[in-house]
Amino acid sequence: MKAFLILEDGTVFEGTSIGSTREVVSEIVFNTSMTGYLEVLTDPSYAGQAVCMTYPLIGNYGITPDMESSRPWPDGFIVRELSRIPSNFRCEGTIQDFLVKHDIPGIAGIDTRALTKILREKGTMNGMITTNENYNFEEIKPRLEAYATGDVVTKVTCDTSSVLKGAGKRVALLDFGAKKNIAKSLNDRGCEVTIYPAHTKAEKILSSNPDGIMLSNGPGDPKDCGPIIDEIKKLYDSDVPIFAICLGHQLMALATGADTHKMKYGHRGGNHPVKDLETGRVYISSQNHGYVVDVDKLDPKVATPAFVNVNDGTNEGLKYTGKNIFTVQFHPEACPGPQDSGYLFDRFINMMGGEQ
DSSP states (O other): OEEEEEETTSOEEEEEEEEBOOOEEEEEEEEOOSSOHHHHHTOGGGTTEEEEEOSSEEOTTOOOSOOSSSSOOOSEEEESEEOSSOOOTTOOSOHHHHHHHTTOEEEESSOHHHHHHHHHHHOOEEEEEEOOTTOOHHHHHHHHHHOOOOSHHHHHSOSSOEEEOOSSOEEEEEESSOOHHHHHHHHTTTOEEEEEETTOOHHHHHHTOOSEEEEOOOOSOGGGOHHHHHHHHHHHHSOSOEEEETHHHHHHHHHTTOEEEEEEEEEEEEEEEEEETTTOOEEEEEEEEEEEEEGGGOOTTTEEEEEEETTTOOEEEEEETTSSEEEESSBTTOSSSOOTTTHHHHHHHHHTTOOO
């Protein structure tokens, strides 16, 4: 069946329908990872977006147990070529069946390099995936222009709290759309991790007397999280050590008076170099974000830059002055991507007085 990707600027790509055949409007973004498509699909940070994979062949090892949440989250999936016959000893099914099962529409057979070039030059834009060959762009255009991701954190967060048992430090993890490997990275280091829904009050978290607090990754514009930001300010005012990743990094910045802005096309992939400003060492990182902290509006009395993106100079982390708090824009838990910066979990345990 034919499918069409219609961009906000009027560009149309014709390909083949994969997954669900329902029509969807979403924000179109691209990911440069060569592997890890299943982790990308199940990363809650992609809620409200349709993902274009720049690597040309996707699905060659099928669906494996490497899921970062219980279900896929993107609104749509865009690939150059979909492998119809996966081959891997861990394979449990095909991407095609996975997309159908979860009602996610997609399109294959388009020039993903051309699409990526458009998004890089013009910036991230909205688009529609449809199987309707008789579409009318003038009727579609207002829908494309009106689309916004909205309050996607509420959509992806857990409903109730849960605990990963451990004999070490007790960590409270606020789930804004957390990838499973964040909690696992802490649990593997002996921590007992209590996972809380995104809108949990600071008083409830602090009353459990955690040794440390983790603020997770998540989707959407951080400025849409007003009530959560208010609670994070209370956590900042406590003396509990805090480590934050991705959206959590942005929310902590907003809670302490800094600002964020939307990037032209964001960072999404497993090959982004970041420089540790304290040591001068460069690490290759996994990233997935469309917003960034504005260091020009950063009060050095509150926080100072700790990491910088080597490619474009944007902020990749902050160290908070006089506080046991540090935050990073990239993903030290990887999945997919390199584990170069996994040592940051050890740093967090040290901040809590641990032995790592």
